Amino acid sequence: MTSSDLEAVSASAYREAMAQLASAVHLVTTDGPGGRAGLTATSVCSVSDGPPTLLVCLNRNSSAYPVFLRNGVLCISTLTAAHEGIAADFAGRVPRDKRFEGRVWDTLRTGAPVLPEALVAFDCRIVDRHEVGTHDVLICEVEALAEIRDANGLLYAGRRYRLLPGRNASAG
Ligand SMILES: Cc1cc2nc3c(=O)[nH]c(=O)nc-3n(C[C@H](O)[C@H](O)[C@H](O)COP(=O)(O)O)c2cc1C
Numbered sequence: 001m002t003s004s005d006l007e008a009v010s011a012s013a014y015r016e017a018m019a020q021l022a023s024a025v026h027l028v029t030t031d032g033p034g035g036r037a038g039l040t041a042t043s044v045c046s047v048s049d050g051p052p053t054l055l056v057c058l059n060r061n062s063s064a065y066p067v068f069l070r071n072g073v074l075c076i077s078t079l080t081a082a083h084e085g086i087a088a089d090f091a092g093r094v095p096r097d098k099r100f101e102g103r104v105w106d107t108l109r110t111g112a113p114v115l116p117e118a119l120v121a122f123d124c125r126i127v128d129r130h131e132v133g134t135h136d137v138l139i140c141e142v143e144a145l146a147e148i149r150d151a152n153g154l155l156y157a158g159r160r161y162r163l164l165p166g167r168n169a170s171a172g
Helices: 011-018 065-071 081-093
Strands: 026-030 037-041 044-049 052-059 073-078 120-132 135-145 153-157 160-164
Touching: 026 065, 026 081, 037 052, 037 081, 052 065, 052 073, 052 120, 065 073, 065 120, 073 135, 081 153, 081 160
Parallel strands: none
Antiparallel strands: 026 037, 026 073, 044 052, 052 135, 073 120, 120 135, 153 160
């Protein structure tokens, strides 16, 4: 059998396969001349520690996407097991202009909102961008970090949220 005998992988088969992977869940937020915006994302990955750089993949069709480009900065707040509700809010349950209401937000260096109770947060400047299919890969230099908290982490796997026990498993 040659590779040309194999059928192309469909988008739905690819999504089903990817659903088997467990990923940390984050809020990706921004603020600046374009205003405030944020969404829930799992496609966050380390690129390098010299300089500290990560990538995040954003759907260009999301309502928040143009705001990220305009502001050129973003913050990634990694969620704890206590944050399933806010993950759903920022994934579309709450309209974009209301997602930040009713909570206190911090900032670090760039001015992007930081969730104060996050497991950890990476405050970043967007330094490069690559269009790939429906998404943009944003290359982000990390300018500041929030303090690391000891809490249970939030994972998304098999299309549902799961708990990742922290060092002190009783922490919320
Ligand atoms: C668990 C989970 C992970 C997600 N990961 C991403 C992601 O990595 N990148 C992305 O652009 N959207 C991701 N989304 C979708 C966005 O959170 C959101 O639903 C989409 O941007 C629509 O929001 P809007 O109302 O801002 O347009 C994810 C959603 C969920 C529930």
